[in-house]
Amino acid sequence: MKRFMIIAAALCLAVAMFAGSAMAGDKIKVAGIYTQPIQQKWDACLHKALQKAADAGEIEYVYSEKVSNTDYIRVLREYSEKGVALIVGEAFGISRDVTKVAKDYPEVAYLMGDSFGPRGSNLSVFDNYIHEPCYLMGMIAGKMTKTNKIGMVGGYPIGEVNRLFNAFMAGAKSVNPAVEFKVSFIGSWYDPPKAKEFAYAQVESGVDVLYAERAGVVDAAREKGIIAFGNVNDMNKEENGKDVVVASALWHMEPAINHAIELVKAGKFTAEDYRDFTMMAKGGASLSPFYEFDAKIPAEVKAKVEETAAAIKAGDFTVEINDNEPKSTF
Numbered sequence: 001m002k003r004f005m006i007i008a009a010a011l012c013l014a015v016a017m018f019a020g021s022a023m024a025g026d027k028i029k030v031a032g033i034y035t036q037p038i039q040q041k042w043d044a045c046l047h048k049a050l051q052k053a054a055d056a057g058e059i060e061y062v063y064s065e066k067v068s069n070t071d072y073i074r075v076l077r078e079y080s081e082k083g084v085a086l087i088v089g090e091a092f093g094i095s096r097d098v099t100k101v102a103k104d105y106p107e108v109a110y111l112m113g114d115s116f117g118p119r120g121s122n123l124s125v126f127d128n129y130i131h132e133p134c135y136l137m138g139m140i141a142g143k144m145t146k147t148n149k150i151g152m153v154g155g156y157p158i159g160e161v162n163r164l165f166n167a168f169m170a171g172a173k174s175v176n177p178a179v180e181f182k183v184s185f186i187g188s189w190y191d192p193p194k195a196k197e198f199a200y201a202q203v204e205s206g207v208d209v210l211y212a213e214r215a216g217v218v219d220a221a222r223e224k225g226i227i228a229f230g231n232v233n234d235m236n237k238e239e240n241g242k243d244v245v246v247a248s249a250l251w252h253m254e255p256a257i258n259h260a261i262e263l264v265k266a267g268k269f270t271a272e273d274y275r276d277f278t279m280m281a282k283g284g285a286s287l288s289p290f291y292e293f294d295a296k297i298p299a300e301v302k303a304k305v306e307e308t309a310a311a312i313k314a315g316d317f318t319v320e321i322n323d324n325e326p327k328s329t330f
Helices: 002-025 041-055 067-080 093-103 131-144 157-174 192-204 216-225 254-266 299-315
Strands: 029-035 061-062 088-092 109-113 124-128 149-156 180-185 209-212 226-231 245-251 286-287
Touching: 002 088, 002 226, 029 067, 029 245, 029 254, 041 061, 041 088, 041 226, 041 254, 061 067, 067 088, 067 093, 088 254, 093 109, 093 124, 109 254, 131 157, 131 209, 131 245, 131 286, 131 299, 149 157, 149 192, 157 180, 180 192, 192 209, 209 216, 216 226
Parallel strands: 029 061, 029 088, 088 109, 109 124, 149 180, 149 209, 209 226, 226 245
Antiparallel strands: 245 286
C-alpha cells in the first residue's frame, strides 16, 4: 500500500508539472491600442514587436488603430472585459483615466507608453529611449558637416523628442565644439509637407546636415543635395533615404514586449518601468548600418563610434537623459 501511494504521488506530481509546463507554453491574448495608424512609425514599432510574437505562436494578437484620446478609455475597457491578458498602448495625455482602468481590472496586465512612472500592481510603463544611438549619430554628423550648422526637425517639444535632440547635439559637440544647431518643431506627429517646408527653411539658413525626426525631412534633404540622419525606423531603407540618410537611431520594442509576455505567462507581472528594455544594453535601441555611406565616413570617426557604443552597452559610458526643450544656437 505504501509503495502504491508513493507511485501515485509521483504520478500526480508529474501530471501537475506537465500541466504547469503546458500552461506556461499556452498562448495568451494580447491587445494593442494605437492612436495613430499602425503605419506611423512609433506605433509601428509596437505593432511589429507584437506581430512577431504572434507569428512565433506566443500570443493571440488583436489590435485597434486610429483610436482618439476621447474614445481611448472606452476601447481600453472593452478589451479589459474580453479576457485579454495583456494590453499594450499609450497613456499620453490620459494617464489619470488609464490608471483608473488598470485599478478596475487588476487581473489584466497593462504596458503603456507614459511619461509618468508605474502605478498600482498591474500598470507598467515604457517610453522611447533611443537617445544613446542618437548620441552616436551626432558624433558622425559633427564630423561630416562642412558648414558647422546642423538642422533638426521634430514633432513636438516633449520629453521623448527632446531627449533625442539633446543627445544628438551632445554627440556632435563631443567631436566638434564649433557646431551649431537650428531646432524646429512642426506641431504634428505626421505632416510630411510641413516637415519638408521647415527643413527647406533650415537649409536656407546654412545647414548642411538634417536630423529627420519626422517624415518629410528626408525628401527635403534629397532635393537640396545634403545628408540626413533618421529616427525610430531605418529611414535609409524605409523612407526613400538611399544616398541621403547616413544612419538611423532604431527603436526595438521586442525586448520589452517579450519581457511582459513572459511575466504574464508566469503569473508574475507587476508594475515596473521598462526604460532599460528600450535602451542599447538590452537590445531596445541600436544604430543602423551605414550602407552606401560606410566608405564616406572617416575611419577614425567610425572607430570612435564603435568604441563609444561598446562602452554604452557595457555601462562604462552614460548618455545623459535630458528632456528639456532644446533651443537653436544660431
